[in-house]
Every structure is written in structure tokens, then in C-alpha cells.
Amino acid sequence: xxxxxxxxxxxxxxxxxxxxxxxxxxxxxxxxxxxxxxxxxxxxxxxxxxxxxxxxxxxxxxxxxxxxxxxxxxxxxxxxxxxxxxxxxxxxxxxxxxxxxxxxxxxxxxxxxxxxxxxxxxxxxxxxxxxxxxxxxxxxxxxxxxxxxxxxxxxxxxxxxxxxxxxxxxxxxxxxxxxxxxxxxxxxxxxxxxxxxxxxxxxxxxxxxxxxxxxxxxxxxxxxxxxxxxxxxxxxxxxxxxxxxxxxxxxxxxxxxxxxxxxxxxxxxxxxxxxxxxxxxxxxxxxxxxxxxxxxxxxxxxxxxxxxxxxxxxxxxxxxxxxxxxxxxxxxx
Amino acid sequence: xxxxxxxxxxxxxxxxxxxxxxxxxxxxxxxxxxxxxxxxxxxxxxxxxxxxxxxxxxxxxxxxxxxxxxxxxxxxxxxxxxxxxxxxxxxxxxxxxxxxxxxxxxxxxxxxxxxxxxxxxxxxxxxxxxxxxxxxxxxxxxxxxxxxxxxxxxxxxxxxxxxxxxxxxxxxxxxxxxxxxxxxxxxxxxxxxxxxxxxxxxxxxxxxxxxxxxxxxxxxxxxxxxxxxxxxxxxxxxxxxxxxxxxxxxxxxxxxxxxxxxxxxxxxxxxxxxxxxxxxxxxxxxxxxxxxxxxxxxxxxxxxxxxxxxxxxxxxxxxxxxxxxxxxxxxxx
DNA sequence: CATCAAACTGGAAACGTTTACCTAGATCGC
DNA sequence: GCGATCTAGGTAAACGTTTCCAGTTTGATG
Numbered sequence: 001x002x003x004x005x006x007x008x009x010x011x012x013x014x015x016x017x018x019x020x021x022x023x024x025x026x027x028x029x030x031x032x033x034x035x036x037x038x039x040x041x042x043x044x045x046x047x048x049x050x051x052x053x054x055x056x057x058x059x060x061x062x063x064x065x066x067x068x069x070x071x072x073x074x075x076x077x078x079x080x081x082x083x084x085x086x087x088x089x090x091x092x093x094x095x096x097x098x099x100x101x102x103x104x105x106x107x108x109x110x111x112x113x114x115x116x117x118x119x120x121x122x123x124x125x126x127x128x129x130x131x132x133x134x135x136x137x138x139x140x141x142x143x144x145x146x147x148x149x150x151x152x153x154x155x156x157x158x159x160x161x162x163x164x165x166x167x168x169x170x171x172x173x174x175x176x177x178x179x180x181x182x183x184x185x186x187x188x189x190x191x192x193x194x195x196x197x198x199x200x201x202x203x204x205x206x207x208x209x210x211x212x213x214x215x216x217x218x219x220x221x222x223x224x225x226x227x228x229x230x231x232x233x234x235x236x237x238x239x240x241x242x243x244x245x246x247x248x249x250x251x252x253x254x255x256x257x258x259x260x261x262x263x264x265x266x267x268x269x270x271x272x273x274x275x276x277x278x279x280x281x282x283x284x285x286x287x288x289x290x291x292x293x294x295x296x297x298x299x300x301x302x303x304x305x306x307x308x309x310x311x312x313x314x315x316x317x318x319x320x321x322x323x324x325x326x327x328x329x330x331x332x333x
Numbered sequence: 334x335x336x337x338x339x340x341x342x343x344x345x346x347x348x349x350x351x352x353x354x355x356x357x358x359x360x361x362x363x364x365x366x367x368x369x370x371x372x373x374x375x376x377x378x379x380x381x382x383x384x385x386x387x388x389x390x391x392x393x394x395x396x397x398x399x400x401x402x403x404x405x406x407x408x409x410x411x412x413x414x415x416x417x418x419x420x421x422x423x424x425x426x427x428x429x430x431x432x433x434x435x436x437x438x439x440x441x442x443x444x445x446x447x448x449x450x451x452x453x454x455x456x457x458x459x460x461x462x463x464x465x466x467x468x469x470x471x472x473x474x475x476x477x478x479x480x481x482x483x484x485x486x487x488x489x490x491x492x493x494x495x496x497x498x499x500x501x502x503x504x505x506x507x508x509x510x511x512x513x514x515x516x517x518x519x520x521x522x523x524x525x526x527x528x529x530x531x532x533x534x535x536x537x538x539x540x541x542x543x544x545x546x547x548x549x550x551x552x553x554x555x556x557x558x559x560x561x562x563x564x565x566x567x568x569x570x571x572x573x574x575x576x577x578x579x580x581x582x583x584x585x586x587x588x589x590x591x592x593x594x595x596x597x598x599x600x601x602x603x604x605x606x607x608x609x610x611x612x613x614x615x616x617x618x619x620x621x622x623x624x625x626x627x628x629x630x631x632x633x634x635x636x637x638x639x640x641x642x643x644x645x646x647x648x649x650x651x652x653x654x655x656x657x658x659x660x661x662x663x664x665x666x
Numbered sequence: 667c668a669t670c671a672a673a674c675t676g677g678a679a680a681c682g683t684t685t686a687c688c689t690a691g692a693t694c695g696c
Numbered sequence: 697g698c699g700a701t702c703t704a705g706g707t708a709a710a711c712g713t714t715t716c717c718a719g720t721t722t723g724a725t726g
Binding site: 003004005015016019020022023025047048050051052053054055056 | 681682683684685
């Protein structure tokens with residue numbers, strides 16, 4: 001592969017001049033500029049990004065650590081980051097953290113070795129302390145979907161608790177009194193907070209959520225199916241089910257339907273996330289919207305700003321909003 | 334950020350020795366090895382990947398060019414490539430080609446500047462000739478979802494025509510005689526070939542597909558809805574519809590249902606791709622499976638093999654297979 | 667005790683750029 | 697015609713590694 005020296009030799013100029021042409025720098029005559037450009041295409045010259053990064057001490061890249069490309073939620077997240085990277089002409093580097101502390105650490109380390117200019121990290125497995133340490137060592141790192149008070153200005157996060165509350169309040173406002181919940185069995189904070197929010201809203205209204213009305217399962221369609229089967233066999237007579245996410249909700253609806261319950265006439269179902277899926281389901285899913293693409297875009301913008309020394313605003317909290325579709329019915333009014 | 338020299342100085346050895354420790358090379362005493370390792374963690378030293386890539390003339394990275402992270406189909410593709418990259422400890426670089434020739438070219442160029450070790454490219458906009466030129470200049474580049482005879486051994490592709498044929502034959506074997514088609518309005522080869530396959534199968538059976546029974550639309554839910562509305566208003570009395578992909582099929586089913594047609598009792602629907610979605614729809618979608626993850630994994634493996642000088646086998650053609658679910662009904666038998 | 671190989675260690679060149687600094691010529695005002 | 701001022705262009709150092717080659721120990725052997 002041709003180097004800058006080859007180009008310089010072939011064009012009869014010095015490497016400095018070629019470099020100036022590459023970077024659209026000043027101090028080169030139109031004649032030489034044209035000549036060099038011609039030689040570059042003749043030789044199929046392509047500047048070596050690594051050499052550049054080495055000498056300039058920074059490479060125009062944006063690193064992203066997260067887990068599952070295949071999951072629509074994460075795909076949307078990645079899509080948002082990619083969009084910003086593209087707008088800023090930054091190369092996107094992706095590292096999968098799976099959801100294990102070792103892998104997440106490994107993924108961050110790899111990206112740091114690449115000397116990424118900016119970093120967006122989705123970590124569920126690493127401890128607050130470890131993430132704080134990384135953040136301090138790396139001024140252009142931003143966390144997404146996580147809230148750590150000590151570095152709050154570098155966190156873009158969703159108020160999961162408020163989402164749980166809102167879902168509960170909404171159902172109660174429609175007259176629902178017997179409410180059940182299908183949650184995720186993973187011990188991360190998101191399901192925990194959503195559930196707490198729901199419990200709080202119901203408790204404040206004097207209709208506390210009984211533990212027996214809560215089922216846990218894998219946060220996917222099958223998990224939703226199993227949890228709903230368990231719920232139904234307890235014969236609690238719930239008129240509404242608050243579900244951890246849309247994928248589980250699809251399983252919930254599916255099992256309800258198979259067992260002769262009509263959604264929403266007999267049982268209302270409310271999801272969480274508002275991923276693509278929710279519009280494809282029948283009935284179309286009423287759900288709490290997780291504006292993940294917007295959040296991902298902000299996180300990417302923030303990381304890029306930080307990398308160029310700009311400061312960013314303090315609060316990056318988002319709140320889930322209710323999206324009314326067809327899976328919830330009013331019991332009165 | 335600490336460099337190898339800092340480590341060498343702090344450990345009282347030469348940079349050569351530190352380098353050997355970093356690379357687990359031989360010829361360094363246990364004493365020094367331990368000492369250097371200790372200093373590395375003390376200083377928070379991280380080798381500079383760019384410097385490494387520069388001197389070794391290759392960087393352990395796998396580049397991927399494709400379009401829409403947010404689309405479940407492409408997300409699955411990316412997921413497959415990512416999996417292989419991870420297994421081989423390769424950093425994944427992603428560039429979006431949108432679906433424009435300029436952007437696709439730009440995306441490939443950027444990746445080449447990064448001196449990626451291997452390259453997987455999904456291109457629909459660039460010409461055969463241009464891709465052939467890239468492939469020749471770059472021995473470790475593999476094309477996915479495209480078949481160019483001159484460089485067939487570097488193409489991983491799906492036989493779209495065979496898929497169209499199979500869908501048609503299947504419906505006819507169930508007694509369907511009035512078959513309609515909802516296709517994509519994009520002028521790329523995939524929809525064209527699927528349609529041709531379908532037409533051929535029907536023609537061979539003596540029940541050619543009338544042009545009036547073909548509608549085109551955007552390859553998404555809305556496109557499927559619009560196309561179906563158009564189809565219905567022609568009042569052709571079709572008992573089955575072959576649809577370009579699953580997203581469109583969801584729109585097709587939705588409009589059919591809204592207009593009082595039961596699926597599959599009144600009208601059968603068959604999709605294409607078998608993305609996640611098809612299992613969430615009601616009725617569950619019968620579709621032609623596009624084994625994109627498997628194909629993406631093979632493409633990535635191939636690119637990596639080629640980059641290390643190994644040769645790869647000749648034929649990488651995949652064939653869509655029928656996945657029977659609940660959206661198709663037998664008219665007899 | 668001299669010799670030799672093996673094991674370890676260090677010096678220095680090289681990778682492909684960017685850029686600070688310098689030089690030579692051209693232009694200009696007087 | 698002369699110094700001052702510009703301008704285009706070149707020289708060379710630097711970035712952080714790897715690795716070849718040439719030492720220098722060390723311990724065993726004759």
C-alpha cells in the first residue's frame with residue numbers, strides 16, 4: 001500500500017506538502033495541490049489512520065460498549081449513537097460487554113487502548129466505584145441507562161421508578177383495582193425500580209400490590225408467557241397487568257388470549273419500552289415509552305462535547321411517557 | 334497517559350523488555366516479568382493500539398459496512414458478525430453505508446484507512462465493477478447478501494429466486510389458485526428475484542401471476558398496509574398473498590383483518606426473512622427463513638480466514654427454507 | 667580456570683504521519 | 697536598488713510500539 005512518501009516522490013514534492021494537501025492545509029500552490037491529488041488517486045493512496053492517530057494523539061472515533069445487538073431495544077440505542085457518530089464523521093467502534101463484569105471491563109479496556117476520542121458505555125454489571133474510576137480517568141466517557149450520583153453529569157438515565165408509578169396511576173384512573181405485575185427476574189436495578197414505583201403508586205392510593213400478584217420471568221416473550229401461566233393459575237381475578245417490558249407483554253397477551261381472556265376487554269395489559277414490536281402486536285400495545293434513541297443520541301453528543309473540552313449541562317434524566325394504544329380498557333367512564 | 338517508556342523507566346528495564354512482557358514473549362526473567370507487570374498496573378498503563386498497528390502493519394479489527402442498525406434484519410446480521418469478531422478477539426468497526434453509492438464508498442474507504450484486518454461489506458448501491466475492484470485490492474474483503482459471479486468465492490448470498498419459487502409451490506400444493514403478491518418498490522435485485530421466482534413457479538404450474546395481482550410498496554409495515562389496500566380495492570378475490578418481507582406482511586395482515594378478512598381462514602399470508610417479529614404476530618407468520626445470522630457468521634469467518642492467508646471454499650450460497658406457522662391455510666386435504 | 671552455549675537484556679531502526687521551524691525566492695514600498 | 701515582508705516549500709523530530717541484532721551474564725563443561 002502506497003505511503004505518503006511514495007506520493008511525495010511521485011509528485012516531486014516533500015512529504016510535508018503532501019500532508020498539507022491531505023489535510024487541506026494552506027501554503028501549497030494550486031499547481032502542486034492539483035498534481036498531488038492526481039498522484040494520490042493514481043497510486044490509490046489512502047492515509048494510514050493509525051499513523052495519524054499516533055502522531056496527533058487522538059483518533060476520530062467513538063466507542064460504544066453495550067450488550068446485545070440483536071435485541072431491538074439495544075439496536076435502537078446503537079442506532080442513535082451511530083447516527084451521531086456519522087454526523088460528526090467519527091468512526092464507530094463497538095464492543096460487547098455481554099452482561100458480565102469481566103467482559104464489560106474488557107470491552108472498556110479495549111476501547112481505551114484504541115484511544116477512542118469519546119466513549120458511551122452501557123454497563124449493568126460493573127460496580128459504581130469501578131465506573132467512577134473509569135470516568136475520572138477518562139474525561140470523555142458517558143454512561144447510558146445508569147445513574148451514579150457522584151458522576152451524575154456524565155449519566156444519561158431514565159427514571160424507571162416514575163415509569164412504574166405512572167403506569168399504576170394510569171390504570172387506577174381508569175378504575176382498575178385488581179392489578180397484577182409481571183416483572184423481570186434479573187437482579188439489576190431497572191425492574192426493581194419499576195416495581196417499586198408501581199408499588200408506591202398503588203400503596204398511596206390505598207390499594208397495595210400483594211406479593212402474590214407479582215410474577216418474575218426472563219425478560220422476553222417466553223418469560224412473559226410462563227409468568228402469565230403462573231399468574232393465571234393463582235386465579236386472582238386481576239383486571240390489569242403491568243409488565244416489565246414489551247417483549248414480555250407480547251407473551252402475556254399471547255397466553256391470556258390462548259386461555260380465553262380477551263385483551264383488553266377482560267384484562268388490560270401495559271408494557272414498557274415502546275420498542276418497534278409494540279406497534280406490531282394485536283391489540284397494539286399500550287406502553288410506557290423509553291426514549292432510548294433520543295437518550296443515546298444525547299449521550300453520544302455529550303461524549304463528543306466532553307472530548308473537545310466543552311462542558312455539558314448537569315441533568316440528563318429522562319422520564320417515561322405513556323403511549324396509549326389498544327391494550328388497556330377503562331372500567332368506568 | 335503512561336507510555337512504554339514510562340513503564341521501562343519505572344521498572345528499571347528497557348522498553349524492549351517491557352514490550353516482551355506485554356506480548357507474553359519469551360526471554361525475560363521471572364523477576365523482571367513480575368516487576369514490569371506490577372509497574373504496569375501501578376501506572377495504569379495501556380498499550381497504544383495505534384502505535385502497535387503502525388509498527389506491526391496490521392490491527393486486530395474487523396470492519397463491517399452496512400445500513401440500518403435499527404432494522405431487526407440488519408441488527409441480526411450485525412449480531413452475527415459481532416459474535417465472530419468477539420470470538421476471535423477482534424475489535425469491531427461499523428460504518429453505515431445508508432443505501433447510497435457515495436456513502437457506501439465512503440464507508441469502505443474509511444475502514445480501509447483504518448487498515449482493518451478483515452472486512453464484511455453489505456452493499457446494494459455500488460456497481461459490480463466497483464466492488465470487484467475493491468475486492469481485488471483488498472484480499473480480506475467479503476460481500477454479504479450479494480452475488481457477483483467474478484468474485485463468487487468472496488460472496489455469501491441467498492438464493493432469492495429459489496425462495497420465491499418455494500413460496501409459490503407451497504401455496505399451490507395447498508390448493509391455492511388465486512395468488513397475489515406484495516413486493517418492495519425498491520429497484521434492487523432482492524425483490525426482483527423473489528418475484529421472478531414466484532412468477533416462474535406459478536407459470537410452470539399453468540397458473541401465471543397476473544400483473545394486476547402485484548402491488549409494490551415500501552418494505553415496511555406501512556408499505557404493506559398501503560399495498561394491501563390497493564390490492565383489496567381491485568377485488569381480485571385472492572386466497573393467498575406472497576409478501577416481500579415480514580414487516581410488510583404485518584401490515585398486510587393488519588389491513589386484511591381491519592377489512593373483515595380472517596387470516597388464514599379467508600386469506601393466507603406468507604412472509605419472507607423470518608425476523609423476530611414473525612413470532613410475535615398473530616396469527617404467527619408462516620414465512621421463508623433467511624438464515625442471515627448464520628450467513629453473517631460465515632462471512633465474518635471467511636474474512637478473517639482470508640486475512641490470515643487461508644483460502645476459503647468456493648460456494649457460499651444459502652437457500653431460504655419454509656417455516657410453517659399459522660398464517661397459511663390448506664384449501665383442500 | 668578457560669571456554670561456550672544458553673538465557674536474558676538493551677540499543678536502535680522502523681512503521682506513516684503531522685508540524686514546528688527554517689530557507690529561498692518573490693514582491694513591494696520607498 | 698535595497699531591506700522588509702510574504703509565501704511556498706522543505707527538513708527533521710516526534711508519536712509509541714515491535715523486533716532485529718548485538719551485547720552481557722550465568723552456569724556448565726572440558
